Amino acid sequence: MRAVHHTLLFAYLSFIYLLAGPSTAYAANDVNVKVGSYHCPPFVIESETEKPSGLSIYLWEQIAAELGVEFEISHHELGELLEQVSTNTLNIGVSCISITPEREEILDFSHSFYETHLAIAVKQQGYLSSLKNILTNKKLLIVLGIAFVAAGVVGGIYYLLEHRVNDKLYSMRSKRAKMIEGFILGLLFITKGPFNYYEFKTLTGRVLTVLLAIFTTFFIASITAILASTFTLGLLNSDIKGPNDLANLRVGAKAESTSSLFLTSHSIVHQSFESTNDLLKALDNEQVEAIVADDAVLKYLIKMAKESGNYESLSVLPYQFEKQNYGLVLENNSPHREKLNRALLKIRQSPGWHQTLNKYFADK
Known part of the structure; x- marks a missing residue:
């Protein structure tokens, strides 16, 4: 037992x-x-x-x-x-x-x-290309269009109210010239801010000036912010505002990486490269127009390369997406x-x- x-x-x-x-x-x-x-x-x-x-x-x-x-x-x-x-x-x-x-x-x-995100890197363009992109930027054209329409409306209202009684603001003799003066007045009002209250002769014009003073304060601030963003991004690549804009560009990603999987899952055709260094070389040589990789890795490699005098024109765009955990x-x-x-x-x-x-x- x-x-x-x-x-x-x-x-x-x-x-x-x-x-x-x-x-x-x-x-x-x-x-x-x-x-x-x-x-x-x-x-x-x-x-x-x-x-x-x-x-x-x-x-x-x-x-x-x-x-x-x-x-x-x-x-x-x-x-x-x-x-x-x-x-x-x-x-x-x-x-x-x-x-x-x-x-x-x-x-x-x-x-x-370690936590990071996917990011997009592009090659900064030359001054002529940047200027072309800025001038053809849709957001910029829309903003300018809104500003000109608003200037025309404001100038037209003041013209109807003041052109018969206000020789100081409407000094031209012909009706066409006075209308041009009215548009200039409206443009200055929209871009610079309200005129002196006493510049206007009619009561309606003075009341409208006070009301527009409040409106244009916010309008000018909004326009300034949009234009600053547009010009800053235009120096990098005005065509890319996020991953959805990659569909019409030549894009690169590291083979078998989460970046490549992300692009594939979003039906974005892209070239695959064996290493991130190959990816950066392809972007610098303009073999591709944009590359997608982990934000931390891109920023580190580009920073170290610039310290050695390489890849001076490469930049990571200020858009992060698809969180990654290592x-x-x-x-x-x-x-x-x-x-x-x-x-x-x-x-x-x-x-x-x-x-x-x-x-x-x-x-x-």
Whole structure:
């Protein structure tokens, strides 16, 4: 009977050990974790002469130290990296990898460690092209049209009220000349503001002046804001106001990226490039008119390139869309995700993490 009891106890302990084994695997010092990465500055910065660095590399190194594991990092392209993690050839994927429902079906992700958006980059145009775009900008033409119509209406009203009694404002002799003076008066009223109350002879004209004084204050402020926005954006690319405007342009995106998936899902035909650097080169060489990529990556790469005297005319447009959350990629149903996430959350609260964020993204 005692022998049976010992046998059952041994079987029970063995079962508990098997259950506990996978969850403690990352805590053993002799475990060598296979980590895959792909070049995605500033999250993973790879070179032929130095070991990988970047925000994601820093995060994983701190997690590995927290869990007490050894690891080796190998370089992969994005598609290959995701495939090898999904087939358990690699244990962890480290880079700027967006968490998406499609990827969640075959992979596990850690908690998000960085949030960004998709963005559009364009090549700034020359002065002549910018001037042409500004002059043909539909919004600008509409604003100018409204201003001229309003000037004609205001000038016409004052002409009917004042042209017979006000020789100071209507000094020309011919009726046509006085009508031109009336239009000029209306244009000045709309663009500059109300005239002196005492410039008008009729009571109706003076009452109208007071009422228009209130209206034109807001009208002029609105027109100024619209024109400032139009001219600023016109210096970049007046044809692009958001992702919907990409349909009629030559657009580029990184192959197998969330940017490419976004464009495909919105039926926007685009060219695919192997790397973000190839993407930037294509834009600078005017092979494409706009590129779509993660905002943080675009801004960092363009900023670093400009510091080296390259890509001086490339700019990221002030439109963000399609939020992206970056996470570490794990094999599907990974038993290590909870322990890794606890370490990740702890590291994100550390001063070292905030210093590293500032290192790569300050003044971006």
